[in-house]
Amino acid sequence: MGRAEQDRELMRLAQADPAPLRRHRLAQCHRDNAEALAAIVARHGWPHADLVGSPASTAAVMILLHSPDLGFRLRCRDLIARATADGHTPAIHFAYVADQCAVDLGQPQYYGTRISPRTLRPYPIRHPQSVDERRSDVGLGPLQEQLQALRITG
Numbered sequence: 001m002g003r004a005e006q007d008r009e010l011m012r013l014a015q016a017d018p019a020p021l022r023r024h025r026l027a028q029c030h031r032d033n034a035e036a037l038a039a040i041v042a043r044h045g046w047p048h049a050d051l052v053g054s055p056a057s058t059a060a061v062m063i064l065l066h067s068p069d070l071g072f073r074l075r076c077r078d079l080i081a082r083a084t085a086d087g088h089t090p091a092i093h094f095a096y097v098a099d100q101c102a103v104d105l106g107q108p109q110y111y112g113t114r115i116s117p118r119t120l121r122p123y124p125i126r127h128p129q130s131v132d133e134r135r136s137d138v139g140l141g142p143l144q145e146q147l148q149a150l151r152i153t154g
Contacts, residue, residue: 003033004059007066027068034067046079048088061093070104077101091138102126111135112143120150 010029014022037060040047049057064076077097083089099109108126111134115122122143125131132142140146 001056001059003036004062007033007063030066030068033063034069034072037063037067038072041076041079046076046083046089048083049090050088057089057093061096064097065100070101073097073101073104092140095138095140111138111140113140115147115150120147122147
């Protein structure tokens with residue numbers, strides 16, 4: 001959880017002042033955190049809530065989403081899918097990781113969780129007419145509500 005907090009703080013600083021040194025520190029933090037998470041996953045499997053508690057499991061998802069290693073994210077996506085199916089991990093964790101992987105692979109996302117920072121529109125979505133049903137299944141609200149909230153705060 002400490003690593004996730006450090007990531008959030010460095011992200012906040014880099015957004016406030018995107019100097020090269022701040023971006024470098026943030027990228028190094030992402031690499032270091034991913035390496036630490038990879039060691040945990042190699043030794044114990046995915047750190048789901050039943051193993052480490054809900055806050056730490058959520059922190060692991062955030063660290064994973066910031067990992068620069070797509071192969072690692074794909075392996076963890078599959079572990080998270082199993083943990084979700086077994087009831088050990090919230091489905092929303094799987095939704096965020098699955099969408100991140102899909103976008104990075106140039107494929108349409110399933111849940112519409114990945115939004116372009118330039119347009120504040122979602123990256124392409126597979127079967128967009130039924131996205132809100134899939135979002136509801138994992139505990140997300142309607143996509144339009146998420147987009148409206150982003151526009152208000154963005």
